[in-house]
């Protein structure tokens with residue numbers, strides 16, 4: 001159990017409407033705040049999402065590289081795949097940059 005995340009979940013879950021909670025139960029991941037923790041260079045977005053392993057709401061920030069990000073359940077440490085909506089644009093940009101760098105040589 002990650003107690004910091006458990007506290008964050010309690011704090012932010014109460015601010016969500018029943019409709020939002022229903023969406024999360026159906027697989028939506030809702031960004032509820034940005035936090036900066038000790039040892040970090042900047043703020044990261046925190047999401048509330050549903051963990052199918054322990055059947056409960058969970059709270060975490062995305063881990064890993066943009067193309068294969070995941071959220072970790074703070075209760076049972078299950079990994080939940082997470083790709084933000086803009087990750088496709090990052091891939092496209094990387095592809096374009098690569099093309100131009102090849103062309104320039």
Ligand SMILES: [Zn+2]
Pocket residue numbers: 051052053054055058073074075076077078
């Ligand atoms: Zn879980």
